[in-house]
Amino acid sequence: MNFTLRYFASLRDAAGCAEEQVASAAETPAALYAEAAARHGFTMPLARLRVAVNGAFAHADAALHDGDEVVFLPPVSGG
Amino acid sequence: MFALSESAIDASRLGRGLESPRTGAAIVFEGRVRDHHQGRQVIGLAYEAYAELALAEGSRIIAEARERFAIEQAACVHRVGELSLGETAVWVGVTAAHRDAAFAACRYIIDEVKARVPIWKREHYAEGASEWLHPDA
Numbered sequence: 001m002n003f004t005l006r007y008f009a010s011l012r013d014a015a016g017c018a019e020e021q022v023a024s025a026a027e028t029p030a031a032l033y034a035e036a037a038a039r040h041g042f043t044m045p046l047a048r049l050r051v052a053v054n055g056a057f058a059h060a061d062a063a064l065h066d067g068d069e070v071v072f073l074p075p076v077s078g079g
Numbered sequence: 080m081f082a083l084s085e086s087a088i089d090a091s092r093l094g095r096g097l098e099s100p101r102t103g104a105a106i107v108f109e110g111r112v113r114d115h116h117q118g119r120q121v122i123g124l125a126y127e128a129y130a131e132l133a134l135a136e137g138s139r140i141i142a143e144a145r146e147r148f149a150i151e152q153a154a155c156v157h158r159v160g161e162l163s164l165g166e167t168a169v170w171v172g173v174t175a176a177h178r179d180a181a182f183a184a185c186r187y188i189i190d191e192v193k194a195r196v197p198i199w200k201r202e203h204y205a206e207g208a209s210e211w212l213h214p215d216a
């Protein structure tokens with residue numbers, strides 16, 4: 001399946017890009033994050049992240065579909 | 080109303096949007112850029128947002144405040160981009176017939192925005208470094 005991954009804040013810095021297209025057999029955001037973490041050397045554990053799929057918060061074990069946009073959100077610090 | 084702003088927040092203009100003859104209490108909270116964080120001297124900061132989800136989650140928080148508290152109006156604007164010391168980073172305005180609901184709703188909105196809305200702060204320090212803040216929950 002093909003996915004669009006978007007990164008923000010420290011994950012964007014670590015990835016060196018704000019967005020990437022990936023082809024992956026990952027069936028869940030959790031599996032996709034494990035691949036991205038290995039590829040980019042992310043050190044932040046999945047447990048500290050929230051996940052969004054197609055613009056809405058989603059569970060890390062949700063089923064992914066071809067074409068999904070997946071975002072891994074590090075802890076927020078607005079305000 | 081929840082909005083992101085790339086330019087300076089105009090508090091007086093936003094305040095005028097809260098005027099209503101039904102209002103007996105108007106509470107405004109402004110979060111501003113502070114010159115220190117955990118002992119380090121801060122010279123400026125930047126905010127980055129996941130805009131689509133920030134707008135959706137911010138709007139949800141405003142709607143929750145309307146359900147939970149007897150308020151008339153509620154609005155929140157959060158800056159994105161580079162900010163200088165003293166600038167307003169986030170503005171929350173709430174009106175109600177009576178002050179208790181206005182105070183409570185204003186507090187609810189700023190607390191939930193800080194906890195839930197996908198916006199990140201990068202502080203610039205006097206010694207030259209810049210760091211993203213990813214606080215533990």
